Amino acid sequence: MTEFPINWLAIIVAAIVRLAVGTIWYSPVAFVKPWQHLTGVTPESMRKGLGRAVAIDAVLSLIMSFILLHAVMYATALQPTIWTGVAVGVLNWLGFVLATHLPLWAYENRPLKLITIGTGSNLVSMILMGALFGFWH
Numbered sequence: 077m078t079e080f081p082i083n084w085l086a087i088i089v090a091a092i093v094r095l096a097v098g099t100i101w102y103s104p105v106a107f108v109k110p111w112q113h114l115t116g117v118t119p120e121s122m123r124k125g126l127g128r129a130v131a132i133d134a135v136l137s138l139i140m141s142f143i144l145l146h147a148v149m150y151a152t153a154l155q156p157t158i159w160t161g162v163a164v165g166v167l168n169w170l171g172f173v174l175a176t177h178l179p180l181w182a183y184e185n186r187p188l189k190l191i192t193i194g195t196g197s198n199l200v201s202m203i204l205m206g207a208l209f210g211f212w213h
Contacts (some may be wrong), residue, residue, distance in 0.1 A: 141205060148164045
C-alpha cells in the first residue's frame with residue numbers, strides 16, 4: 077500500500093462540513109419535523125441528549141473523514157480531482173451507507189422516508205467531503 081502524507085487539517089474541516097450538513101439537514105428549515113414524527117423524538121428529548129449526540133457525531137465524523145480521505149487518495153492513484161473525490165464519496169455512500177440502511181426498511185419495516193432522510197444527509201456530506209479531499213490534497 078502506497079503511503080501518503082495525511083492532511084489532518086483537511087480531515088478536521090471535512091468532519092466539520094459533515095456536522096454542518098447535519099445541523100442544517102435536521103433543522104426546522106429542512107427535515108427535523110418529519111424526522112421527529114417518524115422517530116418519536118421530541119424537542120425536549122433532543123435538547124436533553126444533544127451534548128452526548130454531538131460528541132458522538134463529532135468523533136464518528138472524524139473517523140468517516142479519515143477513512144474517506146484514504147478512499148479518495150487510493151481510488152485516484154493519489155492524484156484526486158474534485159470530480160473524482162465526488163465520485164468516490166457517492167460510491168462509498170452507495171456501497172456502505174445505503175447498503176446498510178436500506179435493509180432496515182426491508183427487514184425492520186422502518187419507514188422508507190426515515191431511511192431517505194438519514195441516508196440523504198450522509199450522501200450530501202460524503203459528496204462535499206469527497207470534493208474537499210479531491211481539491212485539497
